[in-house]
Amino acid sequence: MIANFLFLSGSPQVNYKVFFEIARDFRKGGLTPDNFEEVLNLIDELPQINVRRDSDYKIFEHLNLKDINQEDFSIIIRELLRRGQEKSKKCWHPEACSSSCNVDGSGQIIVSAAHSIQNNGVLSKIAKDGHVTTFSREEVGFKGKDVGKKLASIFWGFCNHHDAMFRPIEIINYTGTSEQNFLYAYRAFVIICHKKIEASHFHNFGSQSENDIIENKNIFDRAILDKDYDAIITHVIELPLFYPIAVSSGFYLDFDFEGNSILHSENRMENIYITVFPDNGKTYCLLSYLKEDENLYQELASQLQSRNNFKSDLTVLLAAHVENIYFEPIYFETFIACQAESILKVFQQAQFDVQTLDSQGNHVGNLSLTPPDYLKNIEEINFFGY
Ligand SMILES: [Zn+2]
Secondary structure: OOOHHHHHHHOOOEOHHHHHHHHHHOOOOOOOOOOHHHHHHHHHHOOOHHHOOHHHHHHHHHHOOOOOOHHHHHHHHHHHHHHHHHHHOOOOOOOOOOOOOOEOOOOOEOEEEEEOOOHHHHHHHHOEOOEEEEEEOOOOOOEEEEEEOOOOOEEEEEEHHHHHHHHHHHOOOOOOOHHHHHHHHHHHHHHHHHHHHHHOOOEOOOHHHHHHHHHHHHHHHHHHHOOOHHHEEEEEEEEOOOOOEEEEEEEOOOEOOOOOEOOOOOOOOOOEEEEEEEEOOEEEEEEEEEHHHHHHHHHHHHHHHHHOOHHHHHHHHHHHHOOOEEEOHHHHHHHHHHHHHHHHHHHHHHHOEEEEEOOOOOEEEEEEOOOOOHHHOOOOOOOOOO
């Protein structure tokens, strides 16, 4: 019998070594500091992934490795996320360095937990008893998950000094200045990249993904240093009612609302950023992209305006692409929970690609499962319940 976790070494999408390290540290699956090196060496001896068979794993037999059960698997994954988070702490500001950031006594930058959605301005408006509800996208199924408002939407992406750049959206009411719109888009950009870097501790996203982050960051950095807030184009959609929903996220789109392909360049992924928050009895939805990506997304933005079907169109964008989303708990139970099946379906279609491998077992590309007309919202999902 082959210990189940060994099969992770056959997946090009994951960095199995970090999983094995934690199993070793926690003494799971029979992995210990004594046999760890040997296990890694034996994995190197296995045939290439594309020709590997179960019987090849016989070389591990003498080590008495054991299956890791579901509960221990979850424990390891939680630790993986924690270590990924720990390793990816950094200040994203373009001037970040030990002489301009907040530092400790030994000159190390102190990165603070920053909210990607304003704690006092927004989360407190949609919290109930200090809690908000977000999506828990488990492997099977989909459900809401309550989180404390203080922990909701935080990430370790700025030192205190540079986090102050968000004051115009933290402490000043939204009036739609270009600086405010820029800051919302920038923060959405940082949170999605930061989460990706945290996850890349375990998942192999490939060099293209790293390059996307670097190239996009260069453009944002230049705009911040030049105070060139018009580097971001923002379309503001005002829904006339208060919906207790908050979002800060970003993604790229392969299709517009008519099902036409959006063709991306090779050198940088062109993202669209979305921010949703209630204010003044209304709900604001900001859809932003870099000015230099206008040729890709202006058609989509004008479709959104002319369709005048905002609740459906915004919902499907959020349901298919966004995880950093928070709801007031009772609102979630009343209007969102009942749509779980459709939300999961749309999300999976949009997110999961089939990886294609060459004859050597190297990852060469992805095959998308996204139907071109998914933005038409055939499932009729609606996040804006009244
Ligand atoms: Zn800093």
